[in-house]
Amino acid sequence: MNSICPLKPAALATTVLALFAASTAQAASATLEGWALMPANTFAEGPTTGQFASGAGGNSLPLLNKQSVQGFSAVLAGPAAGTYLFMPDNGFGAKENSADALLRMYAVTPNFKTATGGTGTVSAANFNSGASMGGFTSGSYVTLSDPNQLLSLKIQADYTRYYNTAANPLVDPSIRSGRQLTGADLDIESVRKDKNGNLWFGDEFGPYLVKTNAKGEVLRREIGMLGVASPQNEAVVNGTIGATLGRSNGFEGMAINPNGDRLYTLLEGTVTGDPAKTLRINAFDVGTESYTGQQWNYKLDGAGTNIGDMTAINDHEFLIIERNGATATGGGTPFKKIFKVDLNQLDGSGNLVKSEVIDLMNIADPHDLNGDGSTAFTFPFTTIESVLILDAHTLLVANDNNYPGTGGRNLGSDNTEFLKIHLDQALNVSAVPEPGSVALSLGGLGLLALKLRRRR
Numbered sequence: 001m002n003s004i005c006p007l008k009p010a011a012l013a014t015t016v017l018a019l020f021a022a023s024t025a026q027a028a029s030a031t032l033e034g035w036a037l038m039p040a041n042t043f044a045e046g047p048t049t050g051q052f053a054s055g056a057g058g059n060s061l062p063l064l065n066k067q068s069v070q071g072f073s074a075v076l077a078g079p080a081a082g083t084y085l086f087m088p089d090n091g092f093g094a095k096e097n098s099a100d101a102l103l104r105m106y107a108v109t110p111n112f113k114t115a116t117g118g119t120g121t122v123s124a125a126n127f128n129s130g131a132s133m134g135g136f137t138s139g140s141y142v143t144l145s146d147p148n149q150l151l152s153l154k155i156q157a158d159y160t161r162y163y164n165t166a167a168n169p170l171v172d173p174s175i176r177s178g179r180q181l182t183g184a185d186l187d188i189e190s191v192r193k194d195k196n197g198n199l200w201f202g203d204e205f206g207p208y209l210v211k212t213n214a215k216g217e218v219l220r221r222e223i224g225m226l227g228v229a230s231p232q233n234e235a236v237v238n239g240t241i242g243a244t245l246g247r248s249n250g251f252e253g254m255a256i257n258p259n260g261d262r263l264y265t266l267l268e269g270t271v272t273g274d275p276a277k278t279l280r281i282n283a284f285d286v287g288t289e290s291y292t293g294q295q296w297n298y299k300l301d302g303a304g305t306n307i308g309d310m311t312a313i314n315d316h317e318f319l320i321i322e323r324n325g326a327t328a329t330g331g332g333t334p335f336k337k338i339f340k341v342d343l344n345q346l347d348g349s350g351n352l353v354k355s356e357v358i359d360l361m362n363i364a365d366p367h368d369l370n371g372d373g374s375t376a377f378t379f380p381f382t383t384i385e386s387v388l389i390l391d392a393h394t395l396l397v398a399n400d401n402n403y404p405g406t407g408g409r410n411l412g413s414d415n416t417e418f419l420k421i422h423l424d425q426a427l428n429v430s431a432v433p434e435p436g437s438v439a440l441s442l443g444g445l446g447l448l449a450l451k452l453r454r455r456r
Contacts, residue, residue, distance in 0.1 A: 030358045032377045033394070034112030034420030035369040038122040040401055040413035042069045044136035047172035049100045052162070053092035057413030059404040067102055069136055070416050071400035073252075074191045074309065075386040076105075080130025083109050084396065086386065087191045087201075090183030093402060095205060095232055098183025099162040100172065103144040105191070105216070106136060110418040115367045122418065142216040144181040144188075144201070150218050151210075153234060155185040181218075186210060189252045189268075189385070190309070194286045195260030202265060205232040207250025209265070209284065223289065225282065228271055244272040252385070253310030255318050258430040261286045264318065266298065266310045275299075278351060279307060296343055299351040303335040308385040308400075314430035316343045319357060319395075321387055327380050327407045334380040336360035338387060338395070340427075358421060360384065360397070370417070379419065381408035392426040395419075 041059060043066040050061030050068075073089040086108055091101025107127040113120035124133040124140040133140050146155060154164075157179040162168040175182065188210070190202035198219065201210040207230060208222035229236050230250055231243045249269025256263050263284040270278055274297070283294040298307070301322055308321035320339050326332030338358040345353040365377035381399035388396040401414035408414040 029424050030363050031422045031424075032363050032365040032369055032419060033422045034110075034114050034118070034418075035377075036110035036112050036118075036120045036122050036418040037370075038070065038108070038416040038418070040070070040403055040415050042122075042136070042416075043067065044069050044104075044106070044141060045138065046102055047100060047174055049102070050092065051100050051169060053097040056404045057406040057411065059413045061404065062100075067104070068403045069106055070403045071383070071385075071405075071414075072398055072416060073189045073383075073385040073400050075388045075396065075398065076191065076193055077388065078107055078109075078125065078130050079128055080125070083107055083125045083130040084388065085127070086398070087188065089189055089385075089400065090187035090204075092183065093405075095184050095187065096163075099156050100175075101183040102175070103181045103183065103186060103188055103216075104141045106141045112418070112420050113369050114420075115369075120369070122416075142214075143178070144186075144210075144212060144216040144218070146179045146181060146218040148218070149179070150221055151185075152221050153185060155179070156182045187248065187250070189250065190254035190265075192254055192256040192263060193260070194256065194263075196286075200254070200256075200263055200286075202251025202254040204248045204250030204252065204268070205230060206234075207245070207265075207267070209251070209263070211289070220289070225265075225291065228267070228280075245269055253307050253320060255310045255312040256286075257312055257315055262292075264310065264312070266307060266320070268306055275349075277304075281310075281352075296346075297351045298341065299349070299354070301335070301337070301354075303333070304337075306383075308383060309387045311387055311389060312430075313340070313389065313427050317341070317428060318343075319387055319389070319427075320354075321384055321397075323382075323384055325382055327382050328378075328409050329407045329411055330382075334361055334378070336379055336381075336384055338397075357423065357427075358395070363419075363421060377419075379417070381414060381417075389427065389429060390420070392429045393423050395421045395423065397421060 046067035048062050048064050050063050053061050055061040072086040074087040076085040078084045085105050087105045091098030107125040109125045110122045111119045124136045126139050157176050187204040188201045192200050197214050199212045206224050210222050211219045230245045231247050235241045236243045246269040251265045252268035253266035266281050267279050277300040278297045281296040283292040285292050304322040305324045310320045318341050324335040326334040339354040340357050341352040347353050360379040363377040366375050383400040385400040386398040397419045401416045404413040
């Protein structure tokens with residue numbers, strides 16, 4: 001009689017997902033052409049963090065004299081080809097446990113494993129030049145700060161002890177002296193660079209828009225949204241107004257147009273009074289630093305519960321990551337997709353028309369780049385929050401590992417995976433000019449105008 005060896009829960013979940021993917025591989029409309037992995041335990045220099053959070057997946061907290069590099073919630077193109085600027089969120093997922101988690105952006109270089117080679121590893125890069133670095137040390141990141149006290153919010157740097165509570169540890173001297181921002185001050189979930197080279201961060205606590213220079217230094221007071229406030233909004237906490245948005249349902253997604261002068265903010269949750277499962281997209285003028293009044297509604301799929309990111313294809317088309325909370329180990333059916341919307345196309349209910357671009361649970365992997373033994377690739381992580389258009393046929397996608405969270409592929413702390421995905425159908429991409437090229441173009445036009453004037 002043959003004996004049957006029972007599978008452990010993690011192995012069983014992985015097997016089920018592999019069988020599901022294999023059975024649907026014929027329908028895949030996208031192909032994995034590059035894959036890389038950053039281990040969950042990837043750290044950067046900095047003050048002790050995790051003093052108010054709990055460990056998981058065999059990884060204990062706090063982290064003495066270091067910061068966790070992950071999880072990533074947004075991505076921008078880096079300073080050199082093949083480098084990228086990734087932004088972690090507020091740290092450990094809540095205002096109450098992230099006072100010692102610094103808000104940063106890191107420069108990384110994935111060495112993608114492809115059909116022709118590559119190691120599948122990820123390394124640090126210089127934030128300004130893209131040059132390779134041996135680790136996430138000074139020069140590989142920028143830390144957000146408010147040196148000129150422009151925010152109206154009380155931040156951890158204003159206190160002697162974390163959360164202004166006598167029983168808590170002293171706020172690290174580097175946080176206080178540099179007025180560095182932490183995950184108890186803001187929950188940044190999105191970031192874009194405007195035509196002037198300044199950074200705009202989308203926060204969930206307000207929700208607020210926060211403007212900084214390229215070094216992460218705040219340039220003005222935070223900008224709220226009329227009629228939209230989370231329970232953590234300062235005015236709600238003070239009893240001035242009531243909350244109209246769920247906790248941590250702020251600007252999870254934010255895109256910028258190709259000219260770099262208009263932001264499009266996408267809320268993660270439904271505003272009180274709006275139709276169920278509809279999310280607001282609002283246009284924001286970078287020049288006037290105010291909302292334009294234009295608004296669109298994005299309707300979640302029946303299986304979808306949250307959005308993960310939003311990025312511009314051109315002036316009117318956008319990619320949006322949509323997901324639910326199911327994973328390989330947590331039960332349920334993982335729903336992880338990327339949709340395309342066009343601001344000029346509405347359905348009969350006034351919602352944006354959606355078309356599926358990628359099913360992230362069904363990507364062809366003919367070369368088995370991640371080495372799981374399957375030619376169909378699945379991406380079953382809880383949160384997938386970064387998408388970047390590399391060209392008309394190629395996307396970069398990465399997950400937020402919610403360090404030290406677990407449950408994506410197995411019961412250990414999740415790693416961060418970087419995917420380079422080839423699309424069968426090209427996107428109608430408009431190139432986003434870098435601030436330097438904009439300045440050069442304007443300078444060239446000025447010289448041409450002067451030359452023509454002299455001729456006349």
